[in-house]
Amino acid sequence: xxxxxxIISAVFVNNILLSQFLGICxxxxxxxxxxxxxxxxxxVCFVITLATVVTYLLNMLLVNFNLEFLQTISFILxxxxxxxxxxxxxxxxxxxxxxxxxxxLPLITTNCAVLGVALTVVQKSSPxxxxxxxxxxxxxxxxxxxxxxxxxxxxxxxxxxxxxxxSLNNVPKAFKGVPIALVTASILAMAFMGFSGxx
Amino acid sequence: MTGGFxxxxxxxxxxxxxxxxxTFVLLLGMCPTLATTTSAINGMSMGxxxxxxxxxxxxxxxxxxxxxxxxVRIPSYIVVIATFVTVLELVMKAYVPDVYETLGLFIPxxxxxxxxxxxxxxxxxxxxxIDSALDGLGIGLGFTVSLTVLGLVRELLxxxxxxxxxxxxxxxxxxxxxxPGAFLALGYLIVIFRKLTSKKAx
Numbered sequence: 001x002x003x004x005x006x007i008i009s010a011v012f013v014n015n016i017l018l019s020q021f022l023g024i025c026x027x028x029x030x031x032x033x034x035x036x037x038x039x040x041x042x043x044v045c046f047v048i049t050l051a052t053v054v055t056y057l058l059n060m061l062l063v064n065f066n067l068e069f070l071q072t073i074s075f076i077l078x079x080x081x082x083x084x085x086x087x088x089x090x091x092x093x094x095x096x097x098x099x100x101x102x103x104x105l106p107l108i109t110t111n112c113a114v115l116g117v118a119l120t121v122v123q124k125s126s127p128x129x130x131x132x133x134x135x136x137x138x139x140x141x142x143x144x145x146x147x148x149x150x151x152x153x154x155x156x157x158x159x160x161x162x163x164x165x166x167s168l169n170n171v172p173k174a175f176k177g178v179p180i181a182l183v184t185a186s187i188l189a190m191a192f193m194g195f196s197g198x199x
Numbered sequence: 200m201t202g203g204f205x206x207x208x209x210x211x212x213x214x215x216x217x218x219x220x221x222t223f224v225l226l227l228g229m230c231p232t233l234a235t236t237t238s239a240i241n242g243m244s245m246g247x248x249x250x251x252x253x254x255x256x257x258x259x260x261x262x263x264x265x266x267x268x269x270x271v272r273i274p275s276y277i278v279v280i281a282t283f284v285t286v287l288e289l290v291m292k293a294y295v296p297d298v299y300e301t302l303g304l305f306i307p308x309x310x311x312x313x314x315x316x317x318x319x320x321x322x323x324x325x326x327x328x329i330d331s332a333l334d335g336l337g338i339g340l341g342f343t344v345s346l347t348v349l350g351l352v353r354e355l356l357x358x359x360x361x362x363x364x365x366x367x368x369x370x371x372x373x374x375x376x377x378x379p380g381a382f383l384a385l386g387y388l389i390v391i392f393r394k395l396t397s398k399k400a401x
Contacts, residue, residue, distance in 0.1 A: 018378055019378045020234070021233040024233060025229060071307070072284055072285055072307040073278065073281035073285055073310075076277055076310050080274055080277060110313060110316060111311070112230050112308045115311050116304060119304060119307055119308075174390045175390055178389060179387070179389045179390045180386070182382045182385050182386030183383060183386040183387075185386075186379045186380070186381075186382035187379070189378040189381075190374065190379040192378075193374075193377065
């Protein structure tokens with residue numbers, strides 16, 4: 001039951017893009033076409049889930065040695081190394097998947113969604129944790145990371161669909177490109193606000 | 200000759216405000232821009248925090264750049280940036296814990312702010328220390344001003360206050376403090392900025 005709560009809350013109520021503002025760069029950058037948006041979402045989903053598991057375990061080590069202040073620096077290194085490794089492994093094992101996700105993988109290192117989720121999960125103030133001390137256990141962390149990236153995918157695909165339609169319309173010159181996308185995102189965010197209070 | 204030289208230095212600082220404004224022209228660092236500008240003060244503190252990291256990392260990177268092999272430059276820049284972000288985190292936790300609490304997650308996330316890595320890659324690794332510091336200062340200033348303006352607009356419409364000074368009793372349009380208002384205000388500010396700068400160019 002609490003897993004379902006975590007999922008609903010991370011996908012709809014606290015959507016990573018539309019209410020937490022993490023990973024806005026790909027949200028505005030690669031949402032011109034539905035197919036690229038879907039590819040990016042899949043790559044992000046894969047990396048966020050994997051990175052959260054690894055950084056969660058790494059954090060246990062850091063806490064053990066009282067080195068929590070190294071969280072930021074060690075997490076970003078681990079994420080960068082992980083993305084590289086995923087790229088190499090994917091190239092070898094599944095060329096089809098690699099050609100689908102390949103171009104997006106290097107971009108993900110500097111996607112703040114990955115580091116953001118990894119840091120949220122290990123911080124005490126996690127809003128949806130079930131345990132008494134407010135910390136996620138490993139299972140909840142994985143579910144939360146996966147659900148968050150599902151939310152990312154949902155918002156990405158919805159937004160890309162909207163932008164594909166939008167590109168056919170005439171917009172004022174000053175609104176061309178990002179501004180009209182931002183106004184559209186605002187309406188989408190307003191729609192997602194309707195989910196607040198659900199959990 | 201010296202006059203031209205001085206002008207060049209001044210230009211490094213002022214270009215971040217209009218010509219290469221990171222928020223309204225280059226559209227970089229959107230996450231903190233949207234997330235932390237719930238009020239003018241918050242926006243300004245985020246801008247200043249980023250400026251701190253930007254200046255120091257630009258200086259450090261321009262010093263180490265000649266010795267870093269080309270292949271590993273991005274990871275090494277990220278480590279340099281992450282070091283300064285950790286310094287900033289510890290300093291803020293010690294001296295301004297309230298601000299640190301408000302900005303929360305977005306302080307460590309300066310590491311992945313594309314503005315910082317972008318300036319390292321585009322400017323600091325090709326220029327000397329002083330120019331790099333000034334470039335960091337200029338871009339940081341542009342970022343701070345844009346965030347303050349965006350924060351000001353959202354605070355004004357959403358809460359009817361200016362820099363935390365509430366001038367009217369009634370409530371504002373709450374949506375402007377929440378997520379949708381962030382997107383909307385930024386979108387319209389970019390439009391206004393484009394209109395103003397294109398008029399100037401003509």
